[in-house]
Amino acid sequence: MTDSYTPPKVWTWEQQEGGRFTNINRPISGATHEKDLPVGKHPHQLYSLATPNGVKVTVLFEELLALGIEEAEYDAWLIHILEGDQFSSGFVSVNPNSKIPALMDHSTETPTRVFESGAILLYLAEKFDRFLGSNRPEMLSWLFWQMGSAPYLGGGFGHFYAYAPEKWEYPINRFTMEVKRQLDVLDRRLADNHFLTGADYTIADIANWAWYGQLALGRLYGAAEFLDVESYKHVQRWAQEIDAREPVRRGRMVNKATGDAKFQLRERHDAGDFETKTWDKIGDGS
Numbered sequence: 543m544t545d546s547y548t549p550p551k552v553w554t555w556e557q558q559e560g561g562r563f564t565n566i567n568r569p570i571s572g573a574t575h576e577k578d579l580p581v582g583k584h585p586h587q588l589y590s591l592a593t594p595n596g597v598k599v600t601v602l603f604e605e606l607l608a609l610g611i612e613e614a615e616y617d618a619w620l621i622h623i624l625e626g627d628q629f630s631s632g633f634v635s636v637n638p639n640s641k642i643p644a645l646m647d648h649s650t651e652t653p654t655r656v657f658e659s660g661a662i663l664l665y666l667a668e669k670f671d672r673f674l675g676s677n678r679p680e681m682l683s684w685l686f687w688q689m690g691s692a693p694y695l696g697g698g699f700g701h702f703y704a705y706a707p708e709k710w711e712y713p714i715n716r717f718t719m720e721v722k723r724q725l726d727v728l729d730r731r732l733a734d735n736h737f738l739t740g741a742d743y744t745i746a747d748i749a750n751w752a753w754y755g756q757l758a759l760g761r762l763y764g765a766a767e768f769l770d771v772e773s774y775k776h777v778q779r780w781a782q783e784i785d786a787r788e789p790v791r792r793g794r795m796v797n798k799a800t801g802d803a804k805f806q807l808r809e810r811h812d813a814g815d816f817e818t819k820t821w822d823k824i825g826d827g828s
């Protein structure tokens with residue numbers, strides 16, 4: 543870093559210059575505007591975006607539906623986080639933390655809200671008694687490991703490597719060190735285990751795949767070469783196997799608003815939407 547910074551006695555909020563997300567970051571929580579959330583016809587109403595945290599939940603929904611569990615049907619509504627949709631009064635009432643994904647379950651006596659992607663995965667897996675595996679403590683350990691570790695990848699490495707207004711060696715070094723260590727943790731585990739908890743594919747795999755699997759497949763931060771992701775052979779094997787699953791392919795498309803228009807299903811209200819409502823078919827070219 544070039545200039546050294548002397549923190550003032552008390553921090554005050556000044557708009558920061560440059561960097562993605564700076565215009566939506568605020569030091570206070572709560573709603574910025576009054577707006578209700580839409581509610582569709584299915585028991586589950588998901589308010590989300592196809593970031594790694596969002597994709598965890600849409601992959602699980604598609605996995606449950608692929609097993610023929612009709613009660614797992616869901617409407618997925620698009621939340622544009624760069625436009626501040628997460629600060630509407632409706633969204634804040636589902637998630638006071640103003641982050642996607644957020645879920646309302648209307649199949650309970652009174653609607654049940656669930657926020658935090660790990661909590662949503664666990665809630666749905668327990669509700670339908672699927673993708674929990676046969677070793678619950680191990681599954682919970684890898685699920686919570688992911689929830690605690692990924693902020694170093696996204697908020698730490700990804701932020702400083704890809705989004706900060708300048709490249710600073712100190713934070714990039716610090717978070718690269720940590721992310722490579724995390725990839726090595728997974729690689730060693732997957733050397734002796736087909737999935738993270740053993741033979742069963744569980745929500746712990748779904749959660750970790752959304753971040754570390756997609757990182758290994760070169761989809762995050764343009765950092766595949768920098769992190770030498772190819773060298774994590776067991777992570778590669780696991781990531782590719784999960785990536786090839788049809789429900790994963792579908793889940794990745796839901797609430798996607800960037801990239802190739804034929805893989806963007808910005809909102810999902812019906813299984814048939816994958817064939818008829820992708821952005822190449824209904825979009826305005828944006």
Ligand SMILES: N[C@@H](CCC(=O)N[C@@H](CS)C(=O)NCC(=O)O)C(=O)O
Pocket residue numbers: 566593594595596623628640641642643657658659660
């Ligand atoms: N721990 C949360 C993190 C969710 C999160 O960071 N969501 C991001 C997108 S991946 C978000 O909504 N950001 C909007 C904002 O920070 O205002 C979870 O796993 O659900």
